[in-house]
Amino acid sequence: MSALLSVENLRVSFPTHRGRVEVVKGVSFELGRERLGIVGESGSGKSMTGRSILKLIHKPGLVTADRMEFDGVDLRSQSEKQMRAIRGARISMVMQDPKFSLNPVMTVGEQIAEALVTHEKLPRREVNERILAMLEAVRINDPTRVAGLYPHEVSGGMGQRVMIAMMLIPSPELLIADEPTSALDVSVQAQVLDIIDDLVTTKGMGLILISHDLNLVSRYCDRILVMNSGVVVEECAAGQLERATHPYTRGLLAAMPVLNEQREELPVLDRTQWAGT
């Protein structure tokens, strides 16, 4: 199977008072039409990795890689204009908080329509049909009503489903979901992730799920990369997470309280061992 996306030695750096600081330090991975999870704590470089694939890191940030290929296209040499044709149409991204990603003065339907017609010229009737079908696919019960609502009139969970509808309507081949549910309630989280999971599987897309939540990623992904301070410290199959070997991954797993918590004290990561700070 040829890889959908392959990244080799990806580096992202930003200038600071004390010179350039690398936030991603040589990350490599390959992705087929599968679900890949990238887990890490804040500052681990996981979001930067996701954004650099779409070339969403702007100056003064600097991205370098030995190889960054999406379905045979070298992403490194794509111009901004060429990237715009790829973004949305072939690679989509769902961000953390729907409140900030949706345009407040456009109805939900208009925004989804825009996502569709930017990449494809279609007759109006068909656009409407596709929107309603998409809203149904993200399990919105009365799509006609919701399509006419403004973002502030929908709940967080509904907003995130609208975002997903918007991102998936041009039928991209790869979806990057950056903390898609961390602004949502636990019960809604499961629903939203189920929807993503369902659509990704039925459409045969690739998925990169970026999250700080080990359990969540292990539930919805096939393979997991654990990142810390810009480096992938562990790569394993999702089912094998319990048998992770790297002390950082083990530390993270142990630090999480469980429902039936019997420990008097939670084990704490010895930060000095990995991070410089």
Add this chain to the structure above:
Amino acid sequence: MSTRDWLLEDSPTSRWQANAGRAYRVFTALLRNPLSVLGGVIILVLILTAIFAPWIAPYSATGQSLGNRLLSPSGEHWMGTDELGRDIFSRVIYGSQITLTIVGLVALISAPLGLLVGAIAGYFGGWTDRVLMGFTDIFLSMPKLILALAFVAALGPGINNAIIAIAITSWPAYARIARAETLTIRNAEFIQAVQLQGANPVRVIVQHILPLCTSSMIVRVTLDMAGVILTAAGLGFIGLGAQPPLPEWGAMISRGRTFILDQWWVATMPGFAIIIVSLGFCFLGDGLRDVLDPKSEGK
């Protein structure tokens, strides 16, 4: 340990060191912007000129010498002389004192007044807000120069009245800014935390809200200074500001306009002074805005 290390110390050992360190970081950030450095230098030169005017100026600012009237710029009179034979260079130098006084007093009167009114209105909201802001809006809705004119006309012409008039017309803009800032801070958790500790409103406003409004206020005041100078010059120009023989730049232009075609330097030289100083304040204000913006801090 050098002073620089002491200032940039990551773990200061006293409150004084922490604050000095922050000031130093702001200062070095400012130095990285060439335009703001230029602005700062212009302002510094203005201040030094004002202080040392008697030593810098080769002639008296008011001493007339009718035999030397309307001389063009030369080695003896760098900027020429005016219709009463006064050395324009000396007058411009002495004029810096007046400009600086106007700018300084206007800033000292209007900024704190605006800050206080805005912060009180924003913090209490409700009727307090409506009354204070209604009052502010009345002032804001009148053209600045016209309002200043009215005040000066009522109080009588003169430099002090011009300052009062300008101050009275410029505080409402600051009140608006302070109110907007206060509204965004008012419900912040760190404000609620001090409220929960039992702090009274005076303490919350003065110690916790005002410090956060000041940086945007400093920026705004600096940027407005150019306007203040121009308004003062405008008042001087129409004869309602500084009275002769005070070497106020606006008044000097006004006198020079009669000779503008044949003796261009009489009006032009003080005009240059106004332009340069206004630009200086603008550059510095722009630089300060980039540096003091709380959102850009913490990187």
Add this chain to the structure above:
Amino acid sequence: MNAISLNNLDISYGDSKVVHGVTLDIAEGESFALVGESGSGKSTILRAIAGLAPDWTGEISVLGKARTHGIERAVARQVQMVFQDPYGSLHPRKTIDAALSEPLAINGIGNRGERVETMLKAVGLDQRFRFRFPHQLSGGQRQRVAIARALMLEPKVLLLDEPTSALDVSVQAEILNLLKRLRREQGLTYLLVTHNLPVVSFLCDRLAVMRHGRIVEVADVAQLKSGQLAEAYSMELLAATEGHAGAAA
């Protein structure tokens, strides 16, 4: 004596009522959790007790004394609150030292320098953090400062509003350990608002499940640990946490 008792409490924001008839008793020294989804009114109850949501009817009493609607100095010495967002709860222009001295200054307590030092030690922060500004601290360190600030007035009751939900798991563990230790050392009463059931299991003795502004169920944490909550909605929350994703829908 009860640390907090609520009797038939209704709370409104403007025209909309967000909490309906809540009655609850929390014993002194107890660690009690309010759990529920966003919009269930759990944080609002906390804010009403603190005095930040003054529009309520019913009764609130703290350590046996009836509470008025506003913020009171006397109550400030007994009840303090820790907020969710460690980035928003510290004044950006004040050093840690200033933030911790402020409650002492407001309440006219002397010997500030020494008290600040002691408190920094108690929350596990090195003295070198004392004169730093908040932006020079990590999220976990800021939350330690926020906890320290709440404890400066030596209150008996601590209201904790999602104190760890903005933190990374490894940092969350540190803060949870800290909260547990402080409670043991200082005999504090906790009222914790959270949506995270494992945190409740680690830190609390009892919990109340809330939905749409009403209490659905009050349970012992042992029931939570063994997965034996009485109400269907509570079990739904439990299922969502355990990751039985399908069962929750």
